Amino acid sequence: MVDDLNSIEFRILIKDENNYYYVANVKLNGSEVFCSFPDAGFHLTEHKSGEVHITAENSLNKQFKGIPIIASTGSAGVPCGNGFRHMTTKDLGVAYSIADFTFPINSLDVDFKKYHRRIEGCFIVDKGLLPKDTDFVKIEIWYVPSRNTYSFEFNNKGIADGLMYKLDKCEPQIWSFAKPF
DSSP states (O other), X not given: OOOOOSEEEEEEEEEETTEEEEEEEEEEETTEEEEEOTTTSEEEEEOTTSEEEEEEXXXXXXXXXXXXXXXXXXXXXXXXXXXEEXXXXXXXXXXXXXXXXXXXXXXXXXXSEEOOSOOTTXXXXXXXXXXXXXXXXXXXXXXXXXXXXXXXXXXXXXXOTTSEEEXXXXXXXXXEEEEEO
């Protein structure tokens, strides 16, 4: 089960030369995971019960830009209300995908906000590490139990150096990676 560490979070940034673009925020609160996307108008939540929802953010005070991003619950699950139910993190024996999202990287300056804050503790995807013909990037976020990291590695072979981020302050750990699409 995820340790109760109050709250752990990291941001996902794309680096394009000297600029950083803010793509997503991943927050672990107890045993719930929240993925939010600035200006997208929706967020993804996985509750400790295993229920996963993608929810529209309705705000009268904020206009959403509607950034071009595709988000999905990572692993298939049993339909549950307006979402799906995954396995819970209690005694998790194998790695499984929480969520993934895909977005274009050829119009970063138009689609995403520039990020001007501290980059320590952020998952930074350097566009320069991707093949030159890459139009889209897919980010995946997984639960990975420390006793069975092989289950992640078996399912995700060939992740390029520099395109992986591991949050190991919790159990199961949260691993995220980027791949060209």
